[in-house]
Amino acid sequence: MKTKRKVCFFTCAVRPIGGFMFNGLISEGIDAIRTAFRDGGERSSRAMLMIAAAVVLTACGPEAPPCNDAEVTETVLGMVSDANDAHLQGYPAKSADLATFALETPTVTSYDDKLKLRSCKTTIVMTIKPDKLAQMNELILNPMPNLIGALVAMSGQTSQLYPAEVRGEVAYIRSRNNNGPVPQTPMRKSLVYQIVKQEGRNEFVTTTNVSVDGTVQYLRVAAVAQQRTEAQAEAKKAQLARQAEIDQLSASGNWRKSVYIMDYGTGHNDPSYCFKNNLYCIHGRDEKGDDVAYYELDQKIVDQRGRDSMSEALRARKPVCLVGVQKTQNPNVFRARGYSTVRNDKGEAVDCLPGAEKENWAALVAQTKKEESAGCLGGPERAGDLA
Numbered sequence: 001m002k003t004k005r006k007v008c009f010f011t012c013a014v015r016p017i018g019g020f021m022f023n024g025l026i027s028e029g030i031d032a033i034r035t036a037f038r039d040g041g042e043r044s045s046r047a048m049l050m051i052a053a054a055v056v057l058t059a060c061g062p063e064a065p066p067c068n069d070a071e072v073t074e075t076v077l078g079m080v081s082d083a084n085d086a087h088l089q090g091y092p093a094k095s096a097d098l099a100t101f102a103l104e105t106p107t108v109t110s111y112d113d114k115l116k117l118r119s120c121k122t123t124i125v126m127t128i129k130p131d132k133l134a135q136m137n138e139l140i141l142n143p144m145p146n147l148i149g150a151l152v153a154m155s156g157q158t159s160q161l162y163p164a165e166v167r168g169e170v171a172y173i174r175s176r177n178n179n180g181p182v183p184q185t186p187m188r189k190s191l192v193y194q195i196v197k198q199e200g201r202n203e204f205v206t207t208t209n210v211s212v213d214g215t216v217q218y219l220r221v222a223a224v225a226q227q228r229t230e231a232q233a234e235a236k237k238a239q240l241a242r243q244a245e246i247d248q249l250s251a252s253g254n255w256r257k258s259v260y261i262m263d264y265g266t267g268h269n270d271p272s273y274c275f276k277n278n279l280y281c282i283h284g285r286d287e288k289g290d291d292v293a294y295y296e297l298d299q300k301i302v303d304q305r306g307r308d309s310m311s312e313a314l315r316a317r318k319p320v321c322l323v324g325v326q327k328t329q330n331p332n333v334f335r336a337r338g339y340s341t342v343r344n345d346k347g348e349a350v351d352c353l354p355g356a357e358k359e360n361w362a363a364l365v366a367q368t369k370k371e372e373s374a375g376c377l378g379g380p381e382r383a384g385d386l387a
Contacts, residue, residue, distance in 0.1 A: 064195040064204050067106040067120035072206060076193055077101050080124055083210040084219055091165075093223040099128045104188070116197035116204075126215050127186040128222060135225035136218070137181040140170055166224045169217040187215060246327055254386060255325040257334075258352040259284035259295065261314040267294030267333040274299075282310070287319070294333045295322055301338065301383040305372060309341040309381040321349035323361060324386045338365070338384015351382070361386045 065072050084095040095101070104123040111118050128136065173182060193208035249255040265283035266273045274281035280302040285292045302310070313320045324337030338361065340351040350356060351364070361384075368382040 064111075064116055064118040064197060067108050067118065067122070067193075067195070072195065073103050073106060073122075075206065076106075076122070076191070076208065077103060079208060080191070080210050084212050084216050087212055087216045088219060088223060091220055091223040092227045093219075095219055098132050098219050098222040098226070099126050101126055103191075109192070118195045119192065120195065121190065121192050124189045124191050124210075124215075125186045126189075126218075128182070128218060130184070132222045132226060133182060133184060135229045136173075136222050139221065139225040139228060140173060141181060143170075163224050163228075166221050169220045172217045173221060182218070187218070189214060250325070250327040253324060253326075254357050255323075256352045256357055257295075257322045257325050257336075258286065258319045258349045259322055260287065260317060260319050261310065262292075263314075265294060267296075267330065280307075282320075284320070294330075295325070296328075296333065296335050297322075297337075297339060297384070301385075303383070306339070306341075306381045306383055310339075313341055318343060318347055319349040319352070321352035321356075323351065323384060336384070337386055338382070340364075340380070340382045342368075342380040342382060 080101050081095050088095060102125045104125050106120055106122040109119045109121050177183070189211065191208065191210065193206055195204050195206045197204050259282070261282050261284050263283045264281060266281045267283070268274075270276070273279075274296065278299045280297045280299045282295050282297075283292075284295060310320065312318075318341075321340040321342075322334075322336035323339065326335050326337070328335055340349065342350050344350050351359075365382045365384065368380070372381075
């Protein structure tokens with residue numbers, strides 16, 4: 001039997017505790033409702049009622065289409081998907097991005113010839129896509145894969161490990177799966193729907209109630225897990241780009257960094273490491289505090305004047321320019337071949353300003369030593385050899 005669809009309406013309501021209901025008439029295909037939802041954007045529950053749509057099936061004969069009619073099952077699946085999407089508002093994915101839906105064995109349960117009403121039953125089969133399932137389990141089982149996360153988990157504060165918007169859903173999923181991974185087994189839910197003739201017209205309307213309780217929780221966690229995976233990939237990409245930049249700057253032999261001294265930490269497990277290895281060590285950050293690392297200088301180039309100048313920089317929270325910075329085997333520790341505490345009226349480390357690397361470093365160091373010999377005590381210092 002061929003059918004023709006046209007737009008009507010449906011209603012949507014939320015069960016207040018633990019569940020969600022999506023009630024109404026089937027929309028005019030998947031695309032019609034999705035377009036309406038997309039155009040609606042940030043609509044409220046009331047607005048959802050206003051923009052929703054449903055399908056009317058115009059039949060060529062007096063009988064209602066069968067339960068397994070292709071267009072009927074297609075639109076039922078559309079309503080199932082859109083019911084879940086209605087409760088994914090504000091999440092970074094739609095149900096179709098996260099899972100597949102199918103109807104299993106649609107069958108007739110009764111037929112009222114007087115009302116021309118066919119009642120049907122089926123099973124909704126939702127299967128989380130394999131890559132999304134892996135991302136979900138990574139979030140659920142390893143919400144913060146680091147030492148801090150492990151300590152928080154040991155303290156029992158597991159709710160703080162997850163994004164706020166899915167803590168309840170994660171707790172639900174963990175309880176359903178004995179705190180283990182989500183299995184690959186598809187989720188099944190019963191669904192009933194009716195196909196009824198409109199009075200006085202040769203048209204049939206399909207109605208149903210779609211409960212998304214038990215499915216939308218998984219979809220919400222899958223959406224957030226997908227977003228986290230994408231963010232981690234972007235962070236990894238940025239990290240690789242930064243490492244390539246560090247490699248290039250380190251190889252140049254004239255890398256300069258303006259550093260604010262935080263303390264005199266070593267960056268090693270042995271607090272006496274720098275003393276034992278004749279190194280002068282500082283723990284510093286950039287101006288914004290985003291780049292924090294440990295720096296080592298040969299102790300021979302940091303004399304008493306240099307130490308005093310460094311201490312003053314720490315006390316006054318002024319920058320020091322490290323020159324000839326090079327990476328070491330420890331990604332958090334760098335070696336510097338020289339330093340400068342010379343600053344301009346703005347408090348900027350002049351030897352780290354753009355273009356300063358073009359100056360003759362040896363000549364600048366010699367000039368500073370000459371001023372020191374002339375009795376300019378307690379002033380800024382330059383030291384180190386980039387040759």
